[in-house]
Amino acid sequence: MSVQIVLGSKSDLKVAEKATAVLKELGVSYRICIASAHRTPELVDRLVSEADAEVFIAIAGLSAALPGVIAARTGRPVIGVPVSGALNLDAILSVVQMPPGIPVAAVGLDRGENAALLAAQILSLKDESIAAGLEEYRQKLKDKVIRDSQEVDA
Secondary structure, X not given: OEEEEEEXXXXXXXXXXXXXXXXXXXXXXXXXXXXOOOOOHHHHHHHHHHOOOOEEEEEEOOOOOHHHHHHHOOOOOEEEEEOOOOOHHHHHHHHHOOOOOOOOXXXXXXXXXXXXXXXXXXXXXXXXXXXXXXXXXXXXXXXXXXHHXXXXXX
16 A cells, blocks of 8 residues: 655655655655656656556645646545645645546645545555554544643643
């Protein structure tokens, strides 16, 4: 079970690092590459057709066409991560306003970690070890809230 992470440009790497940290923690294999929907469409086509990943995470800013372009070329799940910048609204709308029949799951601005968690949830439907890792991850989140509450209540 694996995830293909595609960045629209190298400037999106910080958002991708949030995703890779979560995928590593959950033991989910992944590959990462850069391919621009506008500047290297042939590379995007080849990447999608040759990828053996079950889920794609597409991270892009500005017009953020990359998630939609990938979704147009595969029936596998695509998770779009809009990247913050000067034109936040454009990036968000490009990810969430897909035409009927070509869905892209969307997470919030710069939320690479949520994209990784969503990808893991999809993969967990067929992999019990990923499901168990997700349960542990959520328990750690709960434990942290409880510890934080105890600290401020002291």
